[in-house]
Amino acid sequence: AYPEAVSCAGKFWLPDASDWGSRLAAEPGSGQLNPLEPKTYEVVANIINDITSMFPEGLYHAGADEVTPGCWETDPSIQADMEKGGTLSQLLERYVRAVHPHVVSKNRTVVFWEDVLLDVEVNVSSSVIPPATTILQTWNNGANNTKLIVQAGYRAIVSSASFYYLDCGHGDFVGNNSVYDDQRSDYKTDGGSWCGPFKTWQRVYDYDIAYGLTAEEAKLVIGGEVALWTEQADSTVLDARIWPRASAMAEALWSGNRDASGRKRYAEATDRLNDWRHRMVGRGIRAEPIQPLWCRTRPGMCDLVR
DSSP states (O other): OOOOESSSSSSSSSSSSTGGGGOOSSSSHHHHEEETTHHHHHHHHHEEEEEEEEOSSEEEOOOOOOOOOOEEEHHHHHHHHHHHOOHHHHHHHHHHHHHHHHHHHHTTTEEETTTHOOOSSSSOTTTTTGGGGGEEEEEHHHHHHHHHHHHHEEEEEEOHHHHHHTTTOHHHHHHHHOOOOOSSSOSSSSOOOOHHHHHHHHHHHHOOOOTOOHHHTTTTTEEEOOBOOOOTTTTHEEEHHHHTHHHHHHHHHTTBOOOOTTTTTTTHHHHHHHHHHHHHTTTTTTOSSSSHHHHTTTTTTTOOOO
């Protein structure tokens, strides 16, 4: 509706397939808000006003992940700004300086993806996003990025793609991709999925979101969130992609994934998830089975160790 507010909209996302640096977006399709365009701030302010009026929660997620330099660099107005000495990080900072205080004025804490601080190409200074009013959500590099965030004084929401991305392991959706031209019988790759392999419920359950943190640092980790990005998911598969893997995360975060002796509770968790999955199916939720029916009716008989 406001084409002037968007850079590189509708352009092919990867002009040179041999050069990832040429990309205009992390994936199809392309388009980023133009921080130099006044209409951008009018539209974003209206969105913030609408969302905060409809939802009373104290958090507002303002995004800001995967800013792609190539997109902005193709925009004539941004090119002119850079010729005067401007940088892409300054461009992002201009946007964040407008959005952050507007959200805070609505009595909300602002949530950004970690990229706004940690991205190596386009980022902002911590002075622009004060920890007192900002939470960062981490998704890259597992525990390493969580530690960087809390060491900088921010509260963290953990959504590590290595453990909590439920869309991983289903290949990719871009066409004519030569990565699939592979006749090996020992085909042990990510299957074309950037975050493959598939995250099993055991993988989800196993994750310690405070791994490698000191006791004080761990206090800044306020929770975790599984993510199901929907490039290859719609209403026909939604239930099975989410459940019961999200339930595995819920138990690990709310009740812990270890027994009194410190051992992971995989066997007991299996029985609980089987029962919970059965209850969900009874309520019309098409949750994915985690064991054959024979195992589900004979608890413990399918364990690896008796």
